[in-house]
Amino acid sequence: MGIDRPDDDADLPANEPADNSGDVADTPAHDASQARRDQIEPRDHQEYYDQLRARDASGGRATSEGADAGKADAAVVAREQAPSRERSEPDPQSKAGEPAENGQDPQAAKWPDNAEVSRWMWGKYLEKWPPEERPPVDTSDDPTGSWRADSARYLSPADNAEVEQDCDAIADREEKIISPRLREVESSDPDRRLIGFDHRLKGLDRVKEKVYDDMDLLGRSLREAISLLPDAIRYTFEYDEARYAQGVTADIARMKEQGFKLEVLKNFWSDDQYKGINSRWIEPVTGQRFEMQFHTSISAEAKEITHKAYERLRTHQADPFEELVLEAFQRKVSADIPVPSGAADISDYSEREERHDR
Amino acid sequence: MTDKVTYYAIVDGLSSRAQPAGVLRRVYFESGGRRDEAFSRDLVWKHTSLLVSAERGDLQNEFIEITEEEANEIVERIRAKVTGASNT
Numbered sequence: 001m002g003i004d005r006p007d008d009d010a011d012l013p014a015n016e017p018a019d020n021s022g023d024v025a026d027t028p029a030h031d032a033s034q035a036r037r038d039q040i041e042p043r044d045h046q047e048y049y050d051q052l053r054a055r056d057a058s059g060g061r062a063t064s065e066g067a068d069a070g071k072a073d074a075a076v077v078a079r080e081q082a083p084s085r086e087r088s089e090p091d092p093q094s095k096a097g098e099p100a101e102n103g104q105d106p107q108a109a110k111w112p113d114n115a116e117v118s119r120w121m122w123g124k125y126l127e128k129w130p131p132e133e134r135p136p137v138d139t140s141d142d143p144t145g146s147w148r149a150d151s152a153r154y155l156s157p158a159d160n161a162e163v164e165q166d167c168d169a170i171a172d173r174e175e176k177i178i179s180p181r182l183r184e185v186e187s188s189d190p191d192r193r194l195i196g197f198d199h200r201l202k203g204l205d206r207v208k209e210k211v212y213d214d215m216d217l218l219g220r221s222l223r224e225a226i227s228l229l230p231d232a233i234r235y236t237f238e239y240d241e242a243r244y245a246q247g248v249t250a251d252i253a254r255m256k257e258q259g260f261k262l263e264v265l266k267n268f269w270s271d272d273q274y275k276g277i278n279s280r281w282i283e284p285v286t287g288q289r290f291e292m293q294f295h296t297s298i299s300a301e302a303k304e305i306t307h308k309a310y311e312r313l314r315t316h317q318a319d320p321f322e323e324l325v326l327e328a329f330q331r332k333v334s335a336d337i338p339v340p341s342g343a344a345d346i347s348d349y350s351e352r353e354e355r356h357d358r
Numbered sequence: 359m360t361d362k363v364t365y366y367a368i369v370d371g372l373s374s375r376a377q378p379a380g381v382l383r384r385v386y387f388e389s390g391g392r393r394d395e396a397f398s399r400d401l402v403w404k405h406t407s408l409l410v411s412a413e414r415g416d417l418q419n420e421f422i423e424i425t426e427e428e429a430n431e432i433v434e435r436i437r438a439k440v441t442g443a444s445n446t
Contacts, residue, residue: 228371310410
């Protein structure tokens with residue numbers, strides 16, 4: 001088919017990690033960010049904040065001593081080398097979503113620091129709950145051709161083969177019908193773009209998880225479960241914050257002009273675990289559903305930072321304490337995201353409710 | 359020891375608020391933490407991440423908070439459908 005469908009970042013349509021996307025890896029800021037991510041933070045949180053404060057007090061020069069501290073401060077150095085607009089001081093009088101005197105939302109100005117702290121926190125999480133210590137899924141008794149996510153979620157060889165065949169058909173519809181029209185929508189405005197396009201097809205493992213859940217928990221047939229998948233194909237538009245609300249509204253209209261039908265739109269900007277707007281669409285001729293997410297660069301990056309936490313929460317393997325930590329981490333990252341002006345005014349939509357009200 | 363249980367009707371693209379496809383309960387523990395469970399076609403409550411996914415932006419299902427009595431009605435409807443013992 002010639003279509004990339006990675007399984008390891010199954011639910012990550014936006015700013016996926018740099019090792020599997022060209023969309024964000026080509027900027028210096030992202031390179032610095034990746035370097036920070038790849039580094040294991042040796043300091044505890046008190047040392048970390050003490051050194052940050054000392055650095056700020058000394059006008060930006062790191063005061064750590066010793067080779068290890070110097071190595072650890074690569075993140076601080078990377079931040080100092082970031083564009084100066086990322087380090088501008090916020091105006092304490094400004095409200096969220098409103099520009100400070102220097103023209104930038106104060107919360108947006110804080111984002112690089114906040115993102116850095118969030119990545120450091122995730123490093124600490126990984127130290128406490130190392131992924132390599134998790135028990136592997138036991139598939140030793142499963143027949144060849146079957147699929148298993150964990151002790152409960154399992155597809156027989158026949159069901160597994162059918163899901164994969166249907167996914168090939170979905171990929172064909174994506175390639176021939178949906179993506180070309182969305183590229184047309186994209187071309188109508190040079191100020192925003194589709195990001196994560198290489199990952200527009202959901203990973204097979206995640207598709208199978210969803211199909212299994214629909215069959216087991218909602219009583220759907222395999223074919224129904226496949227047809228109900230809203231995000232086997234998913235796209236993300238990324239906007240500048242200042243143009244977000246206007247851009248989303250315009251792109252929804254453009255997608256309708258392309259013949260796509262909006263089924264559901266949900267505004268998550270006031271939620272605490274995730275921020276952005278997600279929408280579910282259908283291509284009426286084929287009946288193929290797909291998802292469009294509307295993000296700013298910051299909300300897309302936040303989604304990437306928290307993606308592994310979300311994946312872990314979905315596994316059913318974390319104990320209640322670990323789940324609390326994972327959810328707290330998602331809330332922390334989400335709370336740092338500036339809400340673009342006018343975003344909260346974009347209303348939810350449900351075609352079902354519209355039909356019911358008529 | 360559970361502190362509180364919240365119930366949700368699960369509505370997908372082939373069901374309705376009047377006839378939900380399934381039912382989910384979120385159990386909060388006094389000791390902290392919580393657990394989401396959905397009533398499966400095996401007629402047992404199973405750990406699920408459906409609601410966690412919805413909170414993270416997944417639009418596949420709609421979750422409508424309901425009372426325990428309403429949840430029990432959905433459980434009985436699923437049980438009747440699976441066992442073929444319809445009481446309607």
